[in-house]
Amino acid sequence: MSRVPLSISFEAICKFFKVTIPNRFTIQKVLNDHGYKLSSSYIAPNFWKTNAPMDLIYDIMKSWKLSQAAHNKEDPFNNLPSDSPAHKALSQELK
DSSP: OOOOOSOBOHHHHHHHHTOOOOOHHHHHHHHHHTTOOEEEOSSOTTOEEEOSOHHHHHHHHHHHHHHHHHHTTOOTTTTSOTTSHHHHHHHSOOO
């Protein structure tokens, strides 16, 4: 079985990592650069359909979190408890 989601909410993923939501065009460009597609979902306005695997989606969001922290001269872990799943996910190497 494929690990490709039917639809995803970047809002929920960003809430998980405690980071602002990148605009749709930023996400779409990164996915297109990796050979994947992104389109709006009929389920809800904040849900998106993509053929990208979740591992790539999480890596994109982790990179976004790290770049935003660097841009703001902050520690990317400063708003994540050390025992949180988001802290653990952010600590892992990008694939």
